[in-house]
Amino acid sequence: MDQLQNYLFIAAALFSLGLFAVITRRNAVAVLMGVELILNSANVNFLAFSRFGGMNFDGHVFALFVIIMAAAEAAVALAIIINLYNNYQSINVDEASQLKR
Amino acid sequence: MNIFIEYSLFIFFLPLAAFLINIFFGKRLPRQGDWVSIGAVLFTLALSIAMFAGMLFSYDPDFQVESSFTWINLGDFNIQLGFLVDNITITMLLVVALISSMSHIFSIKYMAGDPLYSRYYAYLSLFTFSMNGIVLSNNLMLLYMSWELVGLSSFLLIGFWFEKNSAASAGVKAFLTNRVGDIGFFIGIMLLFTAVGSVVYSDIFTSVADGNLTGTLLTMAGIGLFIGAMGKSSQFPLHIWLPDAMEGPTPVSALMHAATMVAAGVFMMVRMFPIMTPDALVFVAYIGGFTALFAATIAITQNDIKKVLAYSTVSQLGFMIMSVGTGAYVAAFFHLVTHAAFKANLFYGSGSVIHAMHHALHKKNDHETDPQDMRNMGGFKSRMPTTYRAMLVSTLAIAGVPFFSGFLSKDAILAGSLSFANHHPEHFLLPIFGFSAALLTAFYMFRLMYMTFHNEPQMPELIEEIHESPKEMTFPLVLLGGLSFFIFFTLPHFNPFSDQGWFTEIIRPRTSLVAGAPSAHAISEGIHQNHLPAMIISVLVGGFGIFLAWLMYLKQSISAAAMAGRFNTLYRLSLNKFYIDEIYSRFIYTPILKLADWVGYLDWDVYDKYVVDGFGRITEWFSNLTGKLDYDGLDQGIVDGAGRSAHWLGGVLRGLQTGQLQSYVLFALFGVILIVIFQTMV
Amino acid sequence: MSEFLFWFMTAMTIGSALIVVLHSNLFYSALALVVTLFGVAGFYVFLWADFLAGVQVLIYIGGILILILFGIMLTNKISSVNISHSNFHQSIAAVIVLGIFSILGWMILRTPWLLIVQQEPEQTVGKIGRLLMTEYLLPFEVASVLLLTALIGAAMLSRKAN
Numbered sequence A: 001m002d003q004l005q006n007y008l009f010i011a012a013a014l015f016s017l018g019l020f021a022v023i024t025r026r027n028a029v030a031v032l033m034g035v036e037l038i039l040n041s042a043n044v045n046f047l048a049f050s051r052f053g054g055m056n057f058d059g060h061v062f063a064l065f066v067i068i069m070a071a072a073e074a075a076v077a078l079a080i081i082i083n084l085y086n087n088y089q090s091i092n093v094d095e096a097s098q099l100k101r
Numbered sequence B: 001m002n003i004f005i006e007y008s009l010f011i012f013f014l015p016l017a018a019f020l021i022n023i024f025f026g027k028r029l030p031r032q033g034d035w036v037s038i039g040a041v042l043f044t045l046a047l048s049i050a051m052f053a054g055m056l057f058s059y060d061p062d063f064q065v066e067s068s069f070t071w072i073n074l075g076d077f078n079i080q081l082g083f084l085v086d087n088i089t090i091t092m093l094l095v096v097a098l099i100s101s102m103s104h105i106f107s108i109k110y111m112a113g114d115p116l117y118s119r120y121y122a123y124l125s126l127f128t129f130s131m132n133g134i135v136l137s138n139n140l141m142l143l144y145m146s147w148e149l150v151g152l153s154s155f156l157l158i159g160f161w162f163e164k165n166s167a168a169s170a171g172v173k174a175f176l177t178n179r180v181g182d183i184g185f186f187i188g189i190m191l192l193f194t195a196v197g198s199v200v201y202s203d204i205f206t207s208v209a210d211g212n213l214t215g216t217l218l219t220m221a222g223i224g225l226f227i228g229a230m231g232k233s234s235q236f237p238l239h240i241w242l243p244d245a246m247e248g249p250t251p252v253s254a255l256m257h258a259a260t261m262v263a264a265g266v267f268m269m270v271r272m273f274p275i276m277t278p279d280a281l282v283f284v285a286y287i288g289g290f291t292a293l294f295a296a297t298i299a300i301t302q303n304d305i306k307k308v309l310a311y312s313t314v315s316q317l318g319f320m321i322m323s324v325g326t327g328a329y330v331a332a333f334f335h336l337v338t339h340a341a342f343k344a345n346l347f348y349g350s351g352s353v354i355h356a357m358h359h360a361l362h363k364k365n366d367h368e369t370d371p372q373d374m375r376n377m378g379g380f381k382s383r384m385p386t387t388y389r390a391m392l393v394s395t396l397a398i399a400g401v402p403f404f405s406g407f408l409s410k411d412a413i414l415a416g417s418l419s420f421a422n423h424h425p426e427h428f429l430l431p432i433f434g435f436s437a438a439l440l441t442a443f444y445m446f447r448l449m450y451m452t453f454h455n456e457p458q459m460p461e462l463i464e465e466i467h468e469s470p471k472e473m474t475f476p477l478v479l480l481g482g483l484s485f486f487i488f489f490t491l492p493h494f495n496p497f498s499d500q501g502w503f504t505e506i507i508r509p510r511t512s513l514v515a516g517a518p519s520a521h522a523i524s525e526g527i528h529q530n531h532l533p534a535m536i537i538s539v540l541v542g543g544f545g546i547f548l549a550w551l552m553y554l555k556q557s558i559s560a561a562a563m564a565g566r567f568n569t570l571y572r573l574s575l576n577k578f579y580i581d582e583i584y585s586r587f588i589y590t591p592i593l594k595l596a597d598w599v600g601y602l603d604w605d606v607y608d609k610y611v612v613d614g615f616g617r618i619t620e621w622f623s624n625l626t627g628k629l630d631y632d633g634l635d636q637g638i639v640d641g642a643g644r645s646a647h648w649l650g651g652v653l654r655g656l657q658t659g660q661l662q663s664y665v666l667f668a669l670f671g672v673i674l675i676v677i678f679q680t681m682v
Numbered sequence C: 001m002s003e004f005l006f007w008f009m010t011a012m013t014i015g016s017a018l019i020v021v022l023h024s025n026l027f028y029s030a031l032a033l034v035v036t037l038f039g040v041a042g043f044y045v046f047l048w049a050d051f052l053a054g055v056q057v058l059i060y061i062g063g064i065l066i067l068i069l070f071g072i073m074l075t076n077k078i079s080s081v082n083i084s085h086s087n088f089h090q091s092i093a094a095v096i097v098l099g100i101f102s103i104l105g106w107m108i109l110r111t112p113w114l115l116i117v118q119q120e121p122e123q124t125v126g127k128i129g130r131l132l133m134t135e136y137l138l139p140f141e142v143a144s145v146l147l148l149t150a151l152i153g154a155a156m157l158s159r160k161a162n
Helices: A004-024 A028-052 A058-088 B003-028 B030-058 B087-110 B117-136 B140-158 B165-196 B201-209 B215-232 B241-247 B250-259 B261-275 B278-299 B305-326 B329-363 B385-399 B405-423 B429-453 B471-483 B502-506 B520-555 B560-566 B568-575 B577-656 B661-681 C002-022 C026-046 C050-075 C087-110 C125-133 C137-157
Strands: B064-073 B078-086
Touching: A004 A028, A004 B661, A004 C002, A004 C026, A004 C087, A028 A058, A028 C002, A028 C026, A028 C050, A058 C050, A058 C125, A058 C137, B003 B030, B003 B064, B003 B078, B003 B087, B003 B117, B030 B087, B030 B117, B030 B502, B078 B087, B078 B117, B078 B140, B087 B117, B087 B250, B087 B261, B087 B329, B087 B471, B117 B140, B117 B250, B117 B261, B140 B165, B140 B215, B140 B241, B140 B250, B140 B261, B165 B201, B165 B215, B165 B241, B201 B261, B215 B261, B215 B278, B241 B250, B241 B305, B250 B261, B250 B305, B250 B329, B261 B305, B261 B329, B278 B305, B278 B405, B278 B429, B278 B577, B305 B329, B305 B405, B305 B429, B329 B385, B329 B405, B329 B471, B329 B502, B385 B405, B385 B429, B385 B471, B385 B520, B405 B429, B405 B520, B429 B520, B520 B560, B560 B568, B568 B577, B661 C087, C002 C026, C026 C050, C050 C125, C125 C137
Parallel strands: none
Antiparallel strands: B064 B078
16 A cells, blocks of 8 residues: 555654653663664655655655664764673663762 | 908808818827817807897898809809808808807817827818808709718718727718708709709799799609708608717717707708798698607607707707798797707717716726616716706706797797698697697606706716816806807897797798798798797696606606506607617618629629620630631641642652653653644644 | 555564564564564665665665674673563553654644655666765765764774773
């Protein structure tokens, strides 16, 4: 079913699931995975609108940039996580609660 | 101003000044200030004699001066301070001044050593001042004020030895009984004031003469005024205070309760005679006549020398009142003057005797025997000759023996009552009252003389100690004894059987202003016609009375005790003054006291306890309730509750600050949802 | 045929996404993510974005996911059992997320989308390339700088303290 709403729904579902992962998961890497899901859902949105909006290639370009951004961000995030692990011996986000004070 | 008014002002204010000086500074003055009062009263006497001489000189029966000034101005009512000086006034002033001076002098020795000596003289001056006020007044208001003051002085002097319970209560009794009379008096004054608009005598007389005030109202006013006289002059049923008043010092009894204060009632009736209606006068006459006989029947059995004289005074006052009632009011005034002289003298004499008894008993250390009881006396004739002779003269006067003053005045009264009965045969009782009383008077007075001065001494151990009294006490006796002779009243005539003299010539009766009343001329005619029969009958009854007394007490051929035994009930009734005091106590005093108790109970135990305390208790309960509401409800519930809920909310909100990013993201998302919802709703 | 494929693709993507999110074993989650990304790439194909599908597979799966796997391996104690989440926390999150999803869904359904359908293009690469060089030149250069920065940063972050 090649309808705009379907793709949008799929994107929304992915977005929700990614959000759930960000909120719920204890492990930092799992959180990162959730972020990836969110980014992907955004991409799907872009491309869906690009296709059903007169085949505008701006959407494609933007999606490409998103992927680039995701890459850079994943690299940095993982670097941070490794740093975190080295300092706290755990990447449980609950324990990184020094913002409480 | 007129010389008479000027003298009157002195006479009025000098004793007042003496009173003020003595009451404030008396104790500090030398001789305790008795000379202040005595000086004042002697000066008053001199001025009175001067006025009297002036009156005799001008020999004008219609002489009258009046002067007044407004003392208090209350808008449409003024209280005047005014003097009315006419022949009656001058005579009365002389009587008051004379007897008062005698009392002042007599008291020097009688009251010597008393701790409150200066106060005694202060009170005497106060009395003199008030009495003069009554005599000089030209309006009912000043009269009433002086009347009250006289009552006050009487109270103070009767209860002078107030440590003695009987004296203190006698003073109260006198004052209260007077007050009862004064209620009627005041009602009378108010009736007159409402009808006339003024209290001045001349205004009232003019109003009645013009016919503005008549009938029942005038009769009521007259009776109202008379009720005042009943109280002051001790007529039945308000006579109860006079015998008890004998608790006071004897000079006081002589001054007030023989000569002047009790005479004030008669004096007022004499002044007010022109406005008394015939109906009122009938009432007056019967009260007077009945009192005369009633008191005399009590006097015959009394054993206390002063009590005999007291009842005698009541009886003689009854004579005077009856005389006013029958229309012969000048005869009443005449008797007032003669009575003042001989009764005061009798009192001084009894005072002298009692004084001697006191000393004798004191010497014998006897404090039980009553110095005033005649049964303890007897045979004083030889020991106290001056006293005896003075009292004898006065006794003859009071008994109505010719050649003495009393005979003339009593005769006039009895003639008046006979004349009245002749004109109004239904009032035949009045002369019967009069003559019976005259008989009894002669009897009990001679009984007194025989028991005190004759026979064997009843207490032989005392007789040695009985001495004649000092000259300060015998001087008044001699003076007044002398005045008991006829001559002083009949000048310039010398007929002992006729009252024709300066008195009857310058003191003329005025015609009553009441419509329908007999004129003064008619009354005088009646008196003259009945003069001879009255004289004969009075001599007869007087002689019989003296004879009876002689038989029973001097010759003792009839035993007094046997007579008392035979008429036991009557004897006891008489001795106990017909139980009048007891009757009053049972039927008047006790119920009123019970009422007072009951009202007091109502107020104290019922009202105070339930209403007043009840309010208190309700308020207490209410405040408890509010307190509970405030503390438990408000404080605990609301105030603390707010704190607790804030605490709880804070605890909850604290939980939000987890320090965890994920929670914050969650909250942010929650916020987004809310925003979206609200955006779409709105 | 394509319809069935589409729905299969949807089920696969969503299913593996669920596994990513819910599975307690992190490694399995990572593997499931691979499958999800593959599914997404398939969607790209459906959406006539052939170039991007390739980029997705190459870079996302071949680069980022490998990175993630490395990260997992480096930070996880193999022996450690994954810590379970609290149910309470999960429930609330689920509710919120469902709320978000429903909002999105409602929005999708309610908006009158302006649909302009065109022909399927021959290939998209050329077009994309041309756009990158003309209109989007600046973002392109910035992206390169960003990658450089990320490279340096990551390297600096993960070196051992001297």
